[in-house]
Amino acid sequence: MEDCGENCHVSTGGRSIIFGKYEMGRMLGQGTFAKVYYAKDIVTSESVAVKVIKKDQVRKEGLMDQITREISVMRLVRHPNVVELKEVMATKTKIFFVMEYVTGGELFAKVLKGRLKEDVARKYFQQLISAVDFCHSRGVSHRDLKPENLLLDENENLKVSDFGLSSLPEHLRNDGLLHTQCGTPAYVAPEVIRRKGYDGAKADIWSCGVILYVLLAGFLPFQDENLMHMYRKIFKAEYKYPPWFSADARRLISKILVVDPACRITIPAIMRSPWFLKGYQRPLAFSVKETDECGPETDLCQLTKSSKSSPRFYNAFEFISSMSSGFDLSNMFESKQKPGSLFTTRCPASTILNKLESVAKKLNFKVFNSKQNDYKVKMQGMSEGRKGKLSMTVEVFEVAPEVAVVEFSKSAGDTLEYKKFCEEDVRPALKDIVWKWQGEDNSCN
Structure with missing residues (x-):
C-alpha cells in the first residue's frame, strides 16, 4: 500500500504495520478523499477496515467539519445495526478511521x-x-x-x-x-x-x-x-x-x-x-459505556487498553493532531454533563502522580488512590460548595513512550467552582510538568 505516514513501518516480510497495531492489507475501496483498506489487529487477529483520509485534501475542500462530525456521531451510535467505529488515529498528514469490517457488501x-x-x-x-x-x-x-x-x-x-x-x-x-x-x-x-x-x-x-x-x-x-x-x-x-x-x-x-x-x-x-x-426480533443487548471512569457518552473505555505495568493507552487523536497541525477535535471527546480538562506531559507516570498528590494536599484536597498500577487519583475538597464538596478524578494515559495525557473529570460539585478551581489553582500548580493544555484558551472545560 501507499506510505501511511509517520507511524507506519514495514516489518520483515514486507508487512505494513500502522501504529504498531494493525497490519494493512488490500484496498477495499477508494473515494475522492479517502481509501479504505482491509487490516488485521496484530494482537487479536480481528479483521477491521481502515479508512485513510489525507488531511490536506479535506482541508483544501473545506470538509474538515464533515470529518469531525462523522467521528463525533459514530462514537454516539453504538448499535448492532450500525457500523462500529473502533478508534481514530492520526499522523501529521493523515487520519485513520478503524472500523468494523463488514463483509456482505451493500x-x-x-x-x-x-x-x-x-x-x-x-x-x-x-x-x-x-x-x-x-x-x-x-x-x-x-x-x-x-x-x-x-x-x-x-x-x-x-x-x-x-x-x-x-x-x-x-x-x-x-x-x-x-x-x-x-x-x-x-x-x-x-x-x-x-x-x-x-x-x-x-x-x-x-x-x-x-x-x-x-x-x-x-x-x-x-x-x-x-x-x-x-x-x-x-x-x-x-x-x-x-x-x-x-x-x-x-x-x-x-x-x-x-x-x-x-x-x-x-x-x-x-x-x-x-x-x-411480523417476526420482529429486538436487537441483541447492547450498551454505550457510561461509567465514572469514562464519562457519559465519551466511551473512552472503548478506546483504551489496560496494562499492569504502564498507564492505559489513550487514543488521544485530538492531541496528536492538534499539536502537529492545528486540527483540534477536543470538543467531541468531552462530556457536556461532566466537564473535563486534558494536558500532555513528557514526565513519567510516577512523577505525574506524585505531583498530583502533592498539589492536592497543598490545595486542601483529600486524595484517594485507586488500585495499584491503575494510574488514577481521586480528589475531594474539604469544604462544602454550592452543590456539596467538589470532587474529581485524575487519570494518566500513555500516548507514546515519552508522552502522556492527564485527564481531569469532575465527578461531583458545582461546575463553575470546578472551572475556577482548575483555572486559578490547578493550572499554576502544575505548570512545571505540563507540556501543553488542550485547546487554545485557559478554560477548564
Missing part, C-alpha cells in the same frame, strides 16, 4: 438483482428502523439513508454506514430546525428540498419509507429523467404500488410517504404496525 447490490421477498425486506427494514430509532434517541439524524449506505455482514444483518452528512442537536438553528440541503434526491424528503427548514428525524423516516418501497418493488417510487419532474412527484407524494405489495405493506408506506412531516408516522408507530411486527 444492500444496493441485492436490490440491483431485483425485488426482495417480503419477509427478507421486512427483516432489513426492521433492522434499519431499530438503528435509526437509536440514532434519533442520541440526537443524531443520518440525512443520507439509501441502500448504498446500508451494508450487510456475514450473517446477512444490516449495518447503517456513512454518517458524513449526519447532524447533531448543535446543528439546529434558532428555529429548532435544520437548513442544510443534503442527501440523495430520490430518497430525500420534500421538506428538505423546499429549503425552509426541516426536522432531521422526520426526514430520515421519509427516506426509510422510500427504502422499504425499493426493497419490495425493485425500483424507486419517485423517478424521472428530469430532476425537476421527479421533485414535483416527491412534493405531491405521487407514486403507484406494484400489484404484489401486500395490503399491510401499502398501508404502512402510505403513512410514511406523507408530504406534511407533522402528519408523517413516527418510528414508535411504525414499530407497532402489523406489517412491521
